[in-house]
Amino acid sequence: MSTSTAQTVFWRLPMVVNIGAMLILLVLIAVSISVGVANFSWARLLDDADGSLQLLLTSRLPRTLALMLTGASMAIAGMMMQVVLKNRFVEPSMVGATQSAVLGILLTSLYLPTLPLLGKMGVATVMAFLGMAVFMQLIKRLPATDFLIIPLVGIVFGGIIDSATLFIAYQTEMVQMLSVWRFGDFSSVLAGRYETLWLVGGLSALAYIMADRLTIIGLGDGIAKNLGVNKEAVMWLAIGMVAMISSVVVVTVGAISFVGLVVPNIVSRLVGDRLRVSLPAVAILGSSCVLFCDIIGRVIRYPFEIPVYVVFGVLGSALFLWLLSRAK
């Protein structure tokens, strides 16, 4: 009983949030596996008279896993970006990462078509990294006091890269192909076509290992120096990880905006900013959000599907507006 109330709250609340989020996630996973055009019955899984097991293993489970991995990793990438830039309102698609990755994959498809998938992802990662490096140079000239200017410049910066990409695509008749990467959609996810996403699962785990160092560089340059954390190294490592997560997601399922922006903000309101505590919550909530939006997209116009990027575009931008109205 010697612990103060503040400390009790500090340890209890994240537990409650995490357990609650986990339960919601489990429900969503079950729903995600059950929903779809083909008949599926949990009872028939064992005797497999109607092909339920086959359906589960080739289509429903891969899709659900892909959604979870994408949601968790994009949310974590957003959180890392927010820590690195010390700004609550950024995410991979607002620092040029997503758009540069799309440009990278377009260029590899045009000029290095024989490259294996992982090689293409590597090139896209390098492009995303370069795009972010340019953006970091760009915002150095902006005043630190006006924290909303960074997302604004980031959105326009991303738009410029997007336009350049579209221009190249028009010249080379790749516009149709481009929309596969620009717009996130899970309707074609099958076993054997999503496994690269486990890479970003691994990166998310790496982010958890780095959590304390990330928290410290988020506190400010002076504090990081005093505590003996190499700020530059941690920062560029985080940027590299964000580049890789964005690229793998773009190449495998397509870009989804606002996941990395909205989720960390909500978690931060619930459990605070200590990443060791909040990163698991960010991952779970990110998975839940993307799963939820995909399920909405699947049922709202049954039997047709609305891609997840459209649903998330609506809910994510609405939530972003709400966050902006609450920001001081």
Add this chain to the structure above:
Amino acid sequence: MAFLKNNPILIAFIILVIGCGLYLTLNVVSWDFALPLRTRKLVAFLVVGYAVGVSTLLFQTLTHNPILTPSLLGFDALYVLIQSLMLFFLGMVSYTTMPAVGKFAFEVMVMMAMSVAMFRFLLTKHNQDLTRLILVGVIFGILFRSLSYMVARMISPDDFVTVQAHSYASFTAVNVNLLITSMVLSALSFVYIWRHRFALDVLMLGRNCAISLGVPYRTLSLGILMTIALLVSMATALVGPITFFGLLVCALTNRFCTKMAHGERLILVSLVASSTLIVGQAVFEHVFKVAGVLEVIIELFGGVAFLLLIFTQYGKQRTMQ
């Protein structure tokens, strides 16, 4: 050289005339077929250039700001959303069989009401902080656009691509059904704006100054806002939403104009916008025979212009401190 520098309107006019000539005559295979089609498109470009240029310029006068534009704050995305919702509630069949002019009239009325609401909401609530205002506007634009996609998919999942077509800008597929209507409306709106051009000059001095100098501030602002809503609807109905076009042509106009008077700038901005479209389309549509490129190039340069404006503004603020 000095003579040309002092006559930007003359230069823009010469460029426009040359551009029109090129657009009508380049690479024509069959004159009987090409000329009427091209003339219709040319008129559409003139109307769109006038509408986008003038609406942006008026908006900047109204908000006393050289960076704000209706498109940036999501106004044309709002019009696209109104179109999509109408389609949704009427159904595909009745929407396509309804008379185009009646449909457009209704959409414009809704748009006017919504624009006033939007303008009030944005500029009273977020008036203090320009960055916040633009960011909120941009996100509203994204929200409206996402809602339009959603509605498009809800209406007709099979051929949503055709439904979605009007939510993208296209100079190659101009909607020519509204051409006569938009020409009449352009003329009427121009008469209204031209009559108030001196009052608009006074408006630039700020609200209090304008009121003391006898400008009927409330009536005029409301009238101008309605005109902006009308022009934005018109341009969007003809070619679809273009985020940075207005910003680009206004930045060019303010850069080359010798006077800040509205009389001169209104003419120049219309000429600059129309020439951009017509020369650009002449090159891409008739020389390179590619569709969709000019829209993308305008967005690209417009985005760069926006960043330059933002950075120079901060440069100014820093030197002032």
